[in-house]
Each structure stands twice: as C-alpha cells, then as structure tokens.
Amino acid sequence: MVQVRLSRNAFFRLLAPSLAAACLLSVGCKPADNGGAAGGGSAAAGGEILIGHFASMSGDTSTFGVETDNGVRLAMKEINEAGGILGKKVRVDTQDDQSKPEEAKTVVTGFAADPNVVAVIGEVASTRSLNAAPVLQRAGIPMVSPSSTNPAVTKVGDYIFRVCFIDPFQGSVMAKFAREDLKVSRAAILRDQQSDYSVGLADVFKREFEKLGGTVIKDVSYNAKDHDFRSQLAQVKDAEAIFIPGYYGEVGTIARQARELGIKAPLMGGDGWDSEKLIEGAGGAGKALEGCYFSNHYSKDDKSNERSQKFVEAYTKEYGKAPSGLAALGYDAMMIVADAIKRGGAAERDKIKEALAQTKDYPAVTGDITIDANRNATKPAVVLEIQGAEFVYKKTIQPEAGA
Amino acid sequence: MDQFLQQIINGVQLGSIYALIALGYTMVYGVLRLINFAHGDVFMIGAFVGFYAAKALKLTEQPTLGGALLTLLPVLLLTMAVCALLGLVIERFAYRPLRRAPRLTALITAIGVSLFLVNSAQLIFGADPKFFPSVTPQGEAGTLQLGRVTIAKDQMILVISAALLMAVLTYIVNHTRMGKAMRAVSHDADAAALMGVNIDRVIAFTFGLGAALAGAGGVLFASLTYAKILPLMGVQMGLKAFVAAVVGGIGSIPGAMLGGLLMGLSESFVKGAPAIGGFEPSRFADAVAFILLIVVLLIRPAGLLGRFAPEKV
Numbered sequence: 207m208v209q210v211r212l213s214r215n216a217f218f219r220l221l222a223p224s225l226a227a228a229c230l231l232s233v234g235c236k237p238a239d240n241g242g243a244a245g246g247g248s249a250a251a252g253g254e255i256l257i258g259h260f261a262s263m264s265g266d267t268s269t270f271g272v273e274t275d276n277g278v279r280l281a282m283k284e285i286n287e288a289g290g291i292l293g294k295k296v297r298v299d300t301q302d303d304q305s306k307p308e309e310a311k312t313v314v315t316g317f318a319a320d321p322n323v324v325a326v327i328g329e330v331a332s333t334r335s336l337n338a339a340p341v342l343q344r345a346g347i348p349m350v351s352p353s354s355t356n357p358a359v360t361k362v363g364d365y366i367f368r369v370c371f372i373d374p375f376q377g378s379v380m381a382k383f384a385r386e387d388l389k390v391s392r393a394a395i396l397r398d399q400q401s402d403y404s405v406g407l408a409d410v411f412k413r414e415f416e417k418l419g420g421t422v423i424k425d426v427s428y429n430a431k432d433h434d435f436r437s438q439l440a441q442v443k444d445a446e447a448i449f450i451p452g453y454y455g456e457v458g459t460i461a462r463q464a465r466e467l468g469i470k471a472p473l474m475g476g477d478g479w480d481s482e483k484l485i486e487g488a489g490g491a492g493k494a495l496e497g498c499y500f501s502n503h504y505s506k507d508d509k510s511n512e513r514s515q516k517f518v519e520a521y522t523k524e525y526g527k528a529p530s531g532l533a534a535l536g537y538d539a540m541m542i543v544a545d546a547i548k549r550g551g552a553a554e555r556d557k558i559k560e561a562l563a564q565t566k567d568y569p570a571v572t573g574d575i576t577i578d579a580n581r582n583a584t585k586p587a588v589v590l591e592i593q594g595a596e597f598v599y600k601k602t603i604q605p606e607a608g609a
Numbered sequence: 610m611d612q613f614l615q616q617i618i619n620g621v622q623l624g625s626i627y628a629l630i631a632l633g634y635t636m637v638y639g640v641l642r643l644i645n646f647a648h649g650d651v652f653m654i655g656a657f658v659g660f661y662a663a664k665a666l667k668l669t670e671q672p673t674l675g676g677a678l679l680t681l682l683p684v685l686l687l688t689m690a691v692c693a694l695l696g697l698v699i700e701r702f703a704y705r706p707l708r709r710a711p712r713l714t715a716l717i718t719a720i721g722v723s724l725f726l727v728n729s730a731q732l733i734f735g736a737d738p739k740f741f742p743s744v745t746p747q748g749e750a751g752t753l754q755l756g757r758v759t760i761a762k763d764q765m766i767l768v769i770s771a772a773l774l775m776a777v778l779t780y781i782v783n784h785t786r787m788g789k790a791m792r793a794v795s796h797d798a799d800a801a802a803l804m805g806v807n808i809d810r811v812i813a814f815t816f817g818l819g820a821a822l823a824g825a826g827g828v829l830f831a832s833l834t835y836a837k838i839l840p841l842m843g844v845q846m847g848l849k850a851f852v853a854a855v856v857g858g859i860g861s862i863p864g865a866m867l868g869g870l871l872m873g874l875s876e877s878f879v880k881g882a883p884a885i886g887g888f889e890p891s892r893f894a895d896a897v898a899f900i901l902l903i904v905v906l907l908i909r910p911a912g913l914l915g916r917f918a919p920e921k922v
Contacts, residue, residue: 266839269737429895432894433830433842434834437616455738465747466764467761483737487837489835
C-alpha cells in the first residue's frame with residue numbers, strides 16, 4: 207500500500223511560497239478602475255476633459271475630502287448637463303490621499319504622469335497642498351486649491367492657484383472679532399505644531415491681536431496625534447478666550463478636556479473646524495463647543511448672495527444635506543477651472559494656467575473671485591457661532607482695501 | 610504650585626493607561642522572552658470593540674457617576690473578553706508554531722501581526738476618527754474642585770479602574786496556582802515543564818490576560834479621555850507603553866506599573882512646562898519618553914526594577 211502523506215514541513219514549504227506568490231501577483235496587478243491614475247488615460251483626448259482631484263477621502267480629516275469632492279462633482283454634473291465645456295464632457299478623477307502628506311505627493315505624481323490630465327483640484331489641508339504643489343509645478347499642470355489657506359502654497363510657483371482667502375487675512379478676522387465683538391483683551395493660543403496651517407494661522411492671530419491692543423498671555427503647542435491636552439490646557443486656564451486653529455478631529459477632544467478643567471472661556475478657531483463631525487467630537491450638541499466661534503469661507507445662511515441660495519438648493523437636493531464651506535469652495539474651484547478652460551479656448555495646461563491668472567470678478571458661490579498677482583483670491587470671511595448642532599452665521603468681515 | 614498638582618493628576622491618569630498596556634508587554638516577555646509588538650494594536654482593537662459595543666447598547670450620558678460606571682461595566686467586560694480571545698488566537702496561530710524558532714523570527718512575526726491588525730482595522734472600521742458616546746456627566750457636574758486644582762471625575766474613574774485591574778492582576782500572579790505557574794515559566798521554562806507545568810496553557814493564559822488588560826485600557830481610554838478612536842492609535846501608545854515596560858524593567862510586573870507611571874508623569878510635566886524664553890518644552894513631549902529610556906538604561910541596564918540576568922554559559 208502506497209501511502210503518500212505530506213509531512214507538515216513539506217506542506218508548509220509548498221503552501222507558504224505559493225500563497226505568498228499569489229498574494230504578490232494579485233496586489234501587483236492593479237485593475238483599471240475609475241480611480242487608476244497611473245497610466246490610466248482613457249479616451250480623454252477624444253471627447254472628454256480630464257480633471258484630477260486629490261482629497262482626503264479617508265483618514266483623520268476625511269470629511270474635508272468628501273465634502274469638497276461633493277462640491278466638485280456637483281459642479282461637474284451641472285457643467286455636463288449644460289453641454290460640457292467647448293463641446294466636451296468633463297470627467298473628474300478623484301484620488302484619495304488618506305489625509306497623509308506623503309500620499310498626497312504620490313497621488314499627484316500619478317496625475318503628473320498622465321498626459322490627459324489638464325488641471326488638478328486640491329487640496330484642503332495646507333500641508334498636503336504644500337507637498338503636492340511642487341510636483342504639479344514641475345509638470346506644468348495648473349493646480350487649484352479650493353481651501354488651503356497657508357500663504358506658502360501659491361508661492362510654490364505660477365501654476366499654483368487658490369480660490370479662497372489666505373491666513374494672513376483669516377488670522378486677522380478672528381483677532382478682530384475677539385477684540386471688537388467678544389471684547390477680549392487677554393487671549394491664549396493652542397496650536398498644532400505639525401500643521402503648517404495651524405502654525406501659520408496662530409502666528410497671524412498673535413500678531414494681529416497684539417496690534418489691536420490685546421495680549422496673548424500664553425502660546426502653547428500640541429501634537430494632533432496626541433490624545434491628552436490637559437497639560438497644555440492647564441497653562442491657558444486664565445485666558446478670556448482661547449484660539450485653537452486646529453482641525454476638527456482634535457478640537458472636539460480639546461474642548462471637552464478644557465471644559466473638564468473648568469475652562470469656561472469661549473474657544474475660537476479657523477476654517478479647519480468646518481466639519482459635521484466637529485460637534486460629535488465635542489460630546490454632542492450643546493456641550494463643550496457650545497457658544498464657540500470660528501471663521502469660515504461661507505455660510506449657507508448668508509442670504510445676501512442669490513447664487514449661494516441656488517447652490518444650497520441644488521446641493522441639498524443632490525446629497526440630502528446642506529453644504530459646508532468646503533463643499534461650496536470645491537464647487538467654486540471646479541467652476542473656475544471650467545471657466546478658465548472656456549476663456550482660454552482650449553483644454554490645454556498652459557492656456558488654462560494663463561486664463562486662471564486672469565480670472566476677474568468671477569461670480570462664485572462663495573463670493574466674487576478675482577485671482578490676484580499672487581494667485582490668491584481676496585474674499586470676505588464669515589464668523590460662525592456653534593449653537594446646538596448648527597453653525598449659525600454671525601457676521602461677515604471684509605478684507606481691508608488693498609489687503 | 611496648583612499647576613504642578615494639576616500636572617501630577619494628568620500624569621497619573623496618562624500613566625495608568627501606559628501601565629495597563631505595559632503589563633501585557635512585560636508579562637509576555639517574562640514567559641516567552643518575546644516583545645509582542647502587536648500588543649499596542651490589541652489596545653486599539655479594544656477601543657473599537659468598546660466603541661461598537663457602546664453604540665449597540667445605545668449608551669447615553671448618565672447623570673451620576675455611579676450610573677455611568679454601571680453602564681460602562683458591561684462594555685468593559687465584553688471588550689476584555691473579546692480582547693482576551695484575540696490574544697489567545699494570536700498566540701495560537703502566530704507565536705506557538707515559532708516556539709522553537711530563533712527569537713528574531715518571532716519578533717518579525719510580531720511586527721507582521723501588528724501590521725495585519727492595523728490594516729484590518731482600517732479596512733473594517735474605516736480610517737475616520739470615531740468618538741465614544743459620552744456616559745459620564747459633562748461640564749460642571751463632571752468635575753471636582755479641590756482648591757485651585759480641578760479633577761475631572763473621568764480622570765478619577767480611569768485611575769481607580771486601572772488600579773483595580775492592576776490589583777486583580779497582582780492577586781492572580783501572586784496568589785493563584787496559575788500565577789505561580791506563570792512565575793515559574795518566566796523564571797525557567799524548561800524546569801517548569803519538567804515539574805509538570807503545562808507550558809502551552811500557561812503561555813496562552815498569559816497572552817489572554819495581557820490582552821484583556823490592554824483591551825480594558827482601550828475602553829477606559831476611549832470612553833474617559835474623549836480621544837478620537839483611530840486604527841493607528843495603538844502604534845504610538847504601544848510604543849510608549851513598551852518604553853514604559855523597559856524603563857521599569859522588562860519582565861517585572863511592578864516594574865511595568867512603575868514605568869507606566871513614570872512615563873505618564875514625565876510626559877505630563879514636559880507638556881505642561883511653561884515656555885522659557887523662545888524655547889517651548891511642550892514640543893518635545895514625545896521625545897521625553899525616549900530620552901528617559903536612554904537615561905534609565907544607561908544607569909540601570911535592566912530597567913528600574915528589572916533583574917540583570919547574565920546568560921550563564
């Protein structure tokens with residue numbers, strides 16, 4: 207009787223390598239899906255215009271990416287329904303950078319390698335925009351950031367634009383609000399030391415607040431990856447208001463820990479707070495962030511703008527909820543790129559870049575957009591107050607003439 | 610002075626979590642001479658399990674501390690059970706087959722398990738931050754004022770729960786037969802086997818126990834410090850807890866507790882240190898952990914409470 211029995215050793219020697227080989231093969235061959243950017247370029251030259259969009263669809267700041275992408279796609283849909291641009295349909299290829307700066311760079315390198323991509327929209331977070339911009343500048347692809355506010359982003363090169371205001375203005379908005387509206391004279395700052403956005407905005411706030419006669423009694427740093435901010439909060443207990451220019455992920459936690467430590471002062475922030483998850487992190491509506499303020503690009507309650515109302519209706523119809531500032535900016539970014547293609551006469555990178563630089567008084571949802579010599583937009587900011595589960599419009603602050 | 614006291618309270622709270630995780634590292638090292646790199650991720654899984662359990666049980670904010678504890682208890686026990694199971698599974702399938710293999714192999718496997726856990730969590734739970742529903746009274750009702758020092762009731766519960774868990778562990782290790790077996794195996798595995806101790810059972814039990822503690826740490830951390838729950842949260846916490854275990858003396862249980870406490874306190878003091886001129890100590894809070902490790906190891910190579918056991922050839 208011949209009995210063939212694989213010894214355990216031989217079994218593993220056969221099985222393990224073949225399994226490993228199978229895994230490697232299946233991972234290495236990436237199927238051409240809607241997302242595949244590297245070498246993906248399909249039929250774009252023929253009848254469609256391909257726009258890349260890199261955003262944080264997952265990760266720490268996932269709501270930033272998802273909301274911006276919603277705005278971009280709504281714009282894309284409206285453009286295509288109206289016949290497209292120059293007779294061609296627009297296609298937006300959204301790539302997820304997982305809220306990681308290195309991943310953002312990887313993703314745009316994929317865009318740069320694709321000859322069919324004529325323009326790229328992205329990103330929300332300044333650090334990720336700063337990582338990606340040099341790649342696109344070198345490749346000569348115009349990049350339009352919907353909401354990065356750190357001034358360094360557009361300084362990377364003449365192909366990099368943005369459709370939002372920059373932090374030198376945003377910082378002064380909250381400083382002004384704190385001095386004039388909240389009548390605060392002693393403020394403290396709690397900044398995220400690893401975020402270019404946070405550091406930049408904190409510096410501006412400090413400068414402006416002191417220029418307006420206030421005193422910044424303490425300026426402490428935290429690490430967004432951290433979980434415990436009590437030590438830093440203990441240092442700023444005596445402030446009349448605390449400026450926390452961070453992202454929504456940690457702001458909620460900071461607020462809760464602050465309230466626990468007995469800090470009753472109002473907290474203030476920038477557009478990094480703009481997320482539907484902000485209040486959840488703060489323990490729910492009416493809890494730690496109740497009555498706090500932050501500056502933003504847009505408020506759906508702002509009735510002064512008719513375009514804004516139409517946009518709010520269209521967005522609500524499409525997605526079942528009201529748009530945030532980021533969604534509105536995503537929409538505007540896409541619309542401005544489309545407008546630039548139309549004005550430039552061709553879906554070509556250089557022509558789009560020239561046309562973008564000449565954008566003047568474009569009627570956008572978030573205001574009239576003129577791209578200045580530094581490729582930034584000069585726009586008013588709104589201050590929102592957190593009431594319950596809503597961000598309620600408080601006031602608009604216009605940029606200084608010549609700012 | 611009161612800021613100093615405040616930092617001590619924060620430090621003890623932070624240290625308790627580090628201690629809970631460090632205990633798992635130290636116990637596994639004791640019986641297997643293996644650094645279980647996947648341990649920090651068991652902490653993370655514990656936080657997620659606790660989060661989903663809390664959501665499933667529809668936990669809501671309780672008006673009293675006692676009520677909060679009562680609602681949290683089933684979540685805690687469930688999570689500890691699930692994590693213990695996870696620990697047993699990891700031991701059975703990742704480490705037991707490598708019992709006779711060189712130590713390096715097991716180490717690399719541990720890293721592999723860690724990566725597997727993190728990425729599975731990312732796939733299954735998603736990478737966006739989640740927040741544990743708050744069960745303890747918030748705001749004013751949630752704090753205790755002792756003079757100028759504010760203690761959050763959450764902090765108190767956390768420290769007391771951690772202390773209770775550590776007390777239970779100490780009892781198990783010192784006053785039960787299984788505990789004796791654990792100590793025997795960590796002292797000399799072969800001799801223990803010759804004495805009739807079932808090594809496999811003891812090691813499995815150790816893993817399960819350590820994992821249960823890490824899972825408990827995860828739930829306590831997620832529910833009582835309002836931290837956001839992310840698949841990557843175990844990596845940093847695990848690293849610091851590992852450092853805590855080494856500082857206290859790897860293999861020594863009181864060492865892990867001491868190490869955890871020290872790490873928490875030092876981190877808290879550095880974060881709370883006021884700026885001196887233009888220099889901001891709070892930026893180096895993470896570096897402090899590792900500087901402490903280096904300093905302690907230079908002075909006492911086996912850790913603070915560790916035994917220096919030279920290999921006798």
